[in-house]
Amino acid sequence: MTGGETGIIYGSPVHRSRGFQGHRSVSKHDGSTKDGWYSYICGHCNTKVSGAVVCGYYESEEPPIKWLLCPNCGNGSVLAKDGNVYPGVPFGPNIEGLPEDVLEAYKEARNCMTVNAFTSCELICRKILMHVAVEKGAKEGDSFANYLSYLEEQGFVTPPMKGWVDLIRRHGNKATHSLESPDKKRAESTLMFTAELLRLIYEMEHISKQYTEET
């Protein structure tokens, strides 16, 4: 790509006007000045930290790029020209007590949101309905509508939950069958409904066991 063009990375416009201008633009920091520290939420350990700026790339008329080290977990991140820190923070809450394959799928859905992969997020959320139903005894290879009915019959989805749990399925269907991409807000809501479902089915029982097993 030549000077002055605009590329698209993760859905954000990135101005690539000059490219690499040589090591003279790279500065190392020793922590003795304000430039040596940068406040961000670490995407590895999900903690707000004052991170060490290991080095920065500073070009006039360009946003700086900073290589960051987290003092909490010791892992590295990059503040990119678009002002975002990569890896980003997974969207949505941590949910405890999930079976392994449900946990993997839920993590993947959360990670999709960090790279604006909204369609993928909704597809995985719908797939989580299958994981949950099968884990609770439904047979594999059924339709998503039947999985939902199964969860209702077994009492995991109660009448007041049915409307929003069905939205997970319907948004997943739209993401599959329609060319129009879901917007961020819809994908966020799909993921939050999924989180709430997992919380009610798995996390509440998991937390309550800590108390009921004691008595």
Ligand SMILES: [Zn+2]
């Ligand atoms: Zn960290």
